[in-house]
Amino acid sequence: MRLAPACLLASAALALAASDTAKAPAGAQDEIERLKAQVRAQQEEIEELRQRLDAQQKLLEGLLPPAQALAAPPASSQAAFSPPYWAPALPDSAPVKAPLSFELGGVTITPTGFINFAQVWRSKAVTSRLLTNFAAIPFNNTVLGHRRQTLSSAQNTRLGLLLNTRVIGWNVLGLVEGDFHGYVPNNVATTSNPYGFRLRLAFADLSRNRWEFLAGQNWSLLTPARQGISPLPETLFLTQDLDPNLQSGLVWARNPQVRIVYHASSSVAIGVSLESGDTYAGGSAGAGTITLPSALQPNYFGQVDTSTENGNSVPNPNLDWIGKIAFDPKEARSLHLELVGLLSHYAFYNP
DSSP: OOHHHHHHHHHHHHHHHHHHHHHHHHHHHHHHHHHHHHHHHHHHHHHHHHHHHHHHHHHHHHHSOHHHHSOOOGGGOOSSSSSOTTSOOOGGGOOOOOTTOEEETTEEEEEEEEOOOEEEEESSOOSSSSSOOGGGOOOTTSSGGGOOEEEEEOTTOEEEEEEEEEETTEEEEEEEEEESOSOOOTTTTTTTOOOOOEEEEEEEEEEETTEEEEEEEEEOTTSOBSSSOOSSGGGBOOOOOSSTTOOTTOOOOEEEEEEEEEEOSSSEEEEEEEEOOOOBOBOGGGOOBOOOOTTTHHHHTTTSBOSSSOGGGSOOOSOEEEEEEEEOOTTOTTOOEEEEEEEOOOOOOOO
């Protein structure tokens, strides 16, 4: 009789233990399912954040200047608008410097240019040096039209200096460039070939965010570019002709100027420049000149530049105004469109 309660208690204990053992796997399974649900929720949140970052990246690319929206050069892998693609990199960006560049007082100085030796053979004797005078090619009914010309020259050698720095948050770029196509004495080929050094470019460019300001002598805003509006010569559409006189029919000039450029987006750039003008009436490099009425010619002489006098001595009423809008559509990476306008003013005095 006394064993019965003990047996009942033991049986109850065993039953409870068995019940707990049976419930344990079910609880663990519930915990696993709960953890899986949390992981799925976290993955969904990560995917949502990734989509938001992609949308923000596309928005930033839509606001960047053209060369940053593509593959920016090593010296400009910065945030949205600081610095623009032609400006020096920020100090903490560890830019890849040119092999010959060096630092001097916070300014990065890079020598530019090349040494050029040219051997020219012409089927006709053009009365010019290495620069071909396209207006002076002789006809066959002349003596020089039957003479070939052989010419060796190193005067196309080019020297330059590129300077980069930052001043009060502004990116500052300076460029000075020259070659030896300047003054040529009459006895140049007798012994020493002393070709004169001439100025090509000399300007300073300041840029910050979307704005850019340039002052100095640079390629005219009329000169077509390959992409956007940039002050650097390598961005221009100047062909790869070996002749230093570039290409017949190409619109170009290197003028003293003041230029303002606004980079509206990665596809649109707007620029305005005030450039030094010249009341030119022909006569350069053998070209023809305008024919003035005989009664007015004495008074008009000296008021127009016919290349017989110093061009700076000819009066010019005002600077030339040039405006340009450049388009680089994202849908066509190799397409570049420009809309350019020129406003020039010529005046004469007739006593």
